[in-house]
Amino acid sequence: MTAFDADLSGFVTHKPGEADRLELLVRGARCAACMARIEKAAAAVRGVEQARLNLSTGKLSVTFRAGKADPARVVHAVEAAGYTTTLFDPESAIQTRDAEGRRLTLALGVAGFGAGNVMMFSVPVWAGLFGQELTPSARALMYWASAIIATPCALHAGMVFFQSAWNSLRRGRANMDVPISIGVILTLIVSFSETIQGGRHAYFDAAVTLLFLLLIGRWLDHKLRARALNAARDLLALQAPIARRLDADGTEHGVPVAKVAVGELVSVTPGERVPLDGQVTEGFSSLDNALITGETAPLPVEPGSIVHAGALNMDGRLLVRVQARAEDSALAAIARLMEAGAQTKSAYVRLADRAASIYVPVVHSLALATFVGGWVLGLGPREALLRAAAVLIITCPCALGLAVPAVQIAASARLFRKGVLVKSGAALERLAEVDTVVLDKTGVLTQGRPDLIDPPTAMLAPAAQLARASRHPLALALVRKAGPGPVCVDAREVAGLGVMGLVDGRPARLGRAAFLDLNNVDASESELWFGFEGETSVRFQFADRLRHDATATVTALRKRGLSVEILSGDVERAVARAAEGAGISKWRAHLAPIEKSKAIDDLKADGCKVLMVGDGLNDAAALSRAHASIAPGAAIDASQNAADLVFEGDGLMAIVQAIDISRAARARALENFGFSALYNVVAAPMAIFGLVNPFFAAIAMSGSSLVVTLNALRMHWAGRN
Amino acid sequence: MNIIFVLAPASLVLALVGLGAFWWSVKDGQYDDPAGDAARILNDEPDDGPLP
Numbered sequence: 001m002t003a004f005d006a007d008l009s010g011f012v013t014h015k016p017g018e019a020d021r022l023e024l025l026v027r028g029a030r031c032a033a034c035m036a037r038i039e040k041a042a043a044a045v046r047g048v049e050q051a052r053l054n055l056s057t058g059k060l061s062v063t064f065r066a067g068k069a070d071p072a073r074v075v076h077a078v079e080a081a082g083y084t085t086t087l088f089d090p091e092s093a094i095q096t097r098d099a100e101g102r103r104l105t106l107a108l109g110v111a112g113f114g115a116g117n118v119m120m121f122s123v124p125v126w127a128g129l130f131g132q133e134l135t136p137s138a139r140a141l142m143y144w145a146s147a148i149i150a151t152p153c154a155l156h157a158g159m160v161f162f163q164s165a166w167n168s169l170r171r172g173r174a175n176m177d178v179p180i181s182i183g184v185i186l187t188l189i190v191s192f193s194e195t196i197q198g199g200r201h202a203y204f205d206a207a208v209t210l211l212f213l214l215l216i217g218r219w220l221d222h223k224l225r226a227r228a229l230n231a232a233r234d235l236l237a238l239q240a241p242i243a244r245r246l247d248a249d250g251t252e253h254g255v256p257v258a259k260v261a262v263g264e265l266v267s268v269t270p271g272e273r274v275p276l277d278g279q280v281t282e283g284f285s286s287l288d289n290a291l292i293t294g295e296t297a298p299l300p301v302e303p304g305s306i307v308h309a310g311a312l313n314m315d316g317r318l319l320v321r322v323q324a325r326a327e328d329s330a331l332a333a334i335a336r337l338m339e340a341g342a343q344t345k346s347a348y349v350r351l352a353d354r355a356a357s358i359y360v361p362v363v364h365s366l367a368l369a370t371f372v373g374g375w376v377l378g379l380g381p382r383e384a385l386l387r388a389a390a391v392l393i394i395t396c397p398c399a400l401g402l403a404v405p406a407v408q409i410a411a412s413a414r415l416f417r418k419g420v421l422v423k424s425g426a427a428l429e430r431l432a433e434v435d436t437v438v439l440d441k442t443g444v445l446t447q448g449r450p451d452l453i454d455p456p457t458a459m460l461a462p463a464a465q466l467a468r469a470s471r472h473p474l475a476l477a478l479v480r481k482a483g484p485g486p487v488c489v490d491a492r493e494v495a496g497l498g499v500m501g502l503v504d505g506r507p508a509r510l511g512r513a514a515f516l517d518l519n520n521v522d523a524s525e526s527e528l529w530f531g532f533e534g535e536t537s538v539r540f541q542f543a544d545r546l547r548h549d550a551t552a553t554v555t556a557l558r559k560r561g562l563s564v565e566i567l568s569g570d571v572e573r574a575v576a577r578a579a580e581g582a583g584i585s586k587w588r589a590h591l592a593p594i595e596k597s598k599a600i601d602d603l604k605a606d607g608c609k610v611l612m613v614g615d616g617l618n619d620a621a622a623l624s625r626a627h628a629s630i631a632p633g634a635a636i637d638a639s640q641n642a643a644d645l646v647f648e649g650d651g652l653m654a655i656v657q658a659i660d661i662s663r664a665a666r667a668r669a670l671e672n673f674g675f676s677a678l679y680n681v682v683a684a685p686m687a688i689f690g691l692v693n694p695f696f697a698a699i700a701m702s703g704s705s706l707v708v709t710l711n712a713l714r715m716h717w718a719g720r721n
Numbered sequence: 722m723n724i725i726f727v728l729a730p731a732s733l734v735l736a737l738v739g740l741g742a743f744w745w746s747v748k749d750g751q752y753d754d755p756a757g758d759a760a761r762i763l764n765d766e767p768d769d770g771p772l773p
Contacts, residue, residue, distance in 0.1 A: 035764075520762055
């Protein structure tokens with residue numbers, strides 16, 4: 001968002017008895033110095049009581065002294081310090097506190113406390129198992145002490161699993177938490193009955209240690225998702241922002257887009273995005289539709305033109321009469337497609353759940369068979385139940401519970417160091433499965449910005465003097481090529497046409513062909529003309545160039561057995577050129593956003609698992625419908641939000657690295673499952689034949705978890721070399 | 722051997738104090754911004770503490 005001069009009081013939350021409060025998302029803060037600078041800048045604004053930045057989430061909370069709230073000044077101050085900001089819609093800001101994370105941290109702490117302290121009483125019992133002197137009454141004392149510590153801890157820490165198991169059972173499915181919950185509860189009941197009857201086999205320590213190990217896995221998984229959630233929240237930057245509504249008295253008010261009614265007037269200054277669909281009533285400008293349609297050429301608009309929400313206004317102030325409410329706009333139609341895509345993605349069954357669907361019935365029938373079989377064969381109900389419980393606890397799912405999260409956190413940390421942000425563990429799993437890669441052209445294969453090609457060198461320096469007076473993307477490209485230098489005198493920009501001014505004392509013009517009265521040339525949108533008054537004009541041509549490693553990336557993807565194609569919204573000529581440059585033979589051009597997502601659906605119907613790489617708003621729907629998706633860090637927020645992974649930097653090779661690492665992660669996870677299965681094949685018979693004692697259970701459980709974690713760490717070490 | 726009846730509860734009480742402190746620190750939001758807290762210690766100015 002650009003600095004805003006209109007009234008923004010609609011974004012301040014008022015709660016009786018509390019200070020007025022404003023929440024901003026600040027981007028670009030990385031270190032202690034940034035944090036201090038931002039907080040100081042915000043706190044220096046008149047009326048601000050306190051400003052505090054959360055560096056982990058990028059959220060700046062500002063409280064105001066009573067009746068002094070002036071949010072626009074705070075936005076100004078922070079942006080003047082050099083950071084971009086986004087206002088939170090007050091309603092959505094409430095949900096940003098990470099309640100789930102706090103609950104898991106607390107449960108982890110409680111389980112850790114229980115597991116550690118119960119050992120104090122478990123070690124004497126184990127010593128008793130190995131012939132050390134331990135009278136039955138002393139053992140009963142140890143067990144009672146264990147019960148007093150372990151039971152409340154297990155019930156508190158286990159609540160996370162009990163609730164999830166209950167929810168899953170109510171929907172008629174059994175997830176991993178069902179055997180965990182049954183195992184923990186049954187173990188506690190059996191242990192109490194053993195303790196009361198003076199028996200030798202109580203497993204209080206096992207129950208709470210199991211929960212501790214499982215919670216580590218759960219906590220890691222949550223951490224991974226929480227980091228991604230922060231990235232996803234940036235969608236608000238596109239959807240909740242502000243429209244400058246022009247009221248009847250001629251004053252501008254910044255209001256949430258949702259509050260603008262059809263027929264009202266909004267103004268759009270250069271550098272802002274059009275907030276809502278509508279018709280231009282006043283002003284001339286050109287619009288950058290690259291992120292909406294994928295077209296690279298700017299589109300000139302004048303009174304009467306129809307404009308779509310999301311287009312970037314480049315050079316003139318426009319007044320737009322709103323024709324559709326926010327939820328009816330073209331943008332909202334794309335958002336609905338994205339929502340539908342997200343639903344199909346949530347139906348994806350994760351590796352761990354697939355493992356659970358095999359594990360749960362096998363282990364439960366085994367435990368039941370042990371109980372029934374043991375009773376029938378004359379063990380008596382007490383011993384039979386004890387062995388059944390031993391089966392449940394020894395075939396412990398903690399290796400399974402850790403197998404995937406430990407690998408995925410190591411994989412995502414490795415990708416993070418390479419500048420790739422992974423939004424969820426499921427995303428990594430889906431990415432490992434893809435067989436087709438669909439690339440967008442503008443902004444993915446190409447840089448997404450025009451570059452000057454083969455300039456007439458003699459005229460570059462004088463033309464750049466005019467170009468420096470404009471913010472038009474073609475002018476910026478010209479300046480980039482020319483480097484630093486003087487600005488012309490008496491510069492005047494005519495919106496949508498060009499710039500005129502005095503260069504070295506002579507009047508000159510830079511702009512469209514029509515601006516220089518050249519009517520008989522073959523004019524195109526991706527060129528500028530420059531000429532001194534009365535002299536012949538020269539042409540500067542611009543093109544959107546391929547990224548430097550586009551061709552290498554396509555080759556590398558092919559080498560991994562992936563088929564590559566392009567789906568673009570740009571005109572045929574431009575797409576054909578890019579496809580040829582990158583060495584891709586399958587491409588389609590001129591696709592509307594809906595057609596793009598339709599094309600993805602068709603590929604899916606053919607049995608392909610598609611990886612979509614896209615950056616524009618026109619890709620957002622396709623990104624959310626594809627099996628897996630990646631967006632560059634320069635992409636529009638909606639696309640970053642829809643994508644599973646986001647990569648930084650100029651190169652496309654990150655896509656190849658992400659695929660490699662996700663495949664390695666999948667291999668590690670499968671190895672871990674293999675190990676868990678092997679361990680259970682050995683351990684389960686021991687439990688069935690009554691060979692397990694509390695000491696063995698404790699060693700086996702932590703040992704298997706340790707092996708699984710070490711295997712996951714190979715992922716981490718591999719990245720170091 | 723009777724000393725165990727004093728020492729075991731005593732160590733438990735100590736551990737419970739630790740657990741209570743941990744509980745308070747989670748509820749107090751001290752784990753909400755690990756990156757920020759790590760950076761904040763480098764600032765010279767006194768800190769007002771988190772907003773409610």
